[in-house]
Amino acid sequence: MANNKALGTGGRKSDKDLKIRVKTAKGRTVASTKWLQRQLNDPYVARARAEGYRSRAAFKIKEIDEKHKFFRKGMRVVDLGAAPGGWSQVAAAAVGSTVEKPLVVGIDYLDMDPIPGVILLKKDFTEEDAPAMLIEAMGGQGADVVMSDMAWPTTGHRATDHLRIVHLIEIAADFAIQVLRPGGSFVAKVFQGGTEHELLHMLKRHFNTTFHVKPPSSRKDSAEAYLVAKGFKGRTEGEDGQADE
Known part of the structure; x- marks a missing residue:
């Protein structure tokens, strides 16, 4: 034997x-x-439980920030498609958001349990009045980071799914251009097929640097990646933030 x-x-x-x-x-x-x-x-699922994060997705934004450093103390952050809240948890800790002085606002049509230091809105961001609600929740002040982990449920038809996610990125980018302070950053989930040329061209006009990144915690077999735009140049008078300006 x-x-x-x-x-x-x-x-x-x-x-x-x-x-x-x-x-x-x-x-x-x-x-x-x-x-x-x-x-x-999944080791990231185990780590999320051990470290008190609501999902493994928390490590994605954490790893992106560790490398590209867009969070700083005192910054204001908007989290689009926030449920279940992992990204908001990371942002709140990074910028020093507290119950007394909340600096993070999250929005999602799904229910979320409260997060200390985060204002959570139950609302579909694609609805017309959602941007105004977010701006009101921020006390009318600008944001330093707008981040979006939004994604539609997939249909299984690649071309359709791609168009749907591009639409979400477009409205998120438009909102970011409306509310970001000069020097601010925009982070958004994208999928295989990349970012549409028109959208990427628009972002390059408004930000000093734009690039795609796939953090280590993003599964290798997943088509997702993240678009990062840093160094918002600010809006000119009369600018509406649309991609076809």
Whole structure:
């Protein structure tokens, strides 16, 4: 009989053997079973629980900021598509937002539990009155960072999904141009297919630097990436912030 040493394992199970395996169950689809197994074996999910973040997505904005440094103490931040709140948690800690002086405003049509130092609005950002509600929540003051993790539920049709996410980025970028202070930053989720040339061209006119980044916590098999625009140049008088100005 071959021993463990001869097999080169030394009696230690491989990482593959150590993975939690989830069996299919009545009422659970194969896709949901695979998703559950991936979640249970995801180190970022475990870290999020251990560090008190509401989702693994918190590490995405945290890693992007660690490298590109757009958060600073005292800044005002708007979080579009905030649920379940991981990005707002990271932003609140980074800028020193408190219950007494909230510097972060988040918006989403989904319910969210309160976050200390964050003003949360239950509202669909695509609705016409949403920008005004955000500006009112900020006390009429400008923002230093506008970040968006918004995404529509996918249809499975790549071209349609791409157009839908580009639409979200466009309205988020338009809002950012309306409310950002000079020097501010804009961060938004994009998907495979990149950012439309017209939108990217518009952002390059309004920001000193624009680039795409895929943080380590973004799954390798995911088509998502993040668009970062830094150094907002400010708006000129009469500018409406539209991409076709």
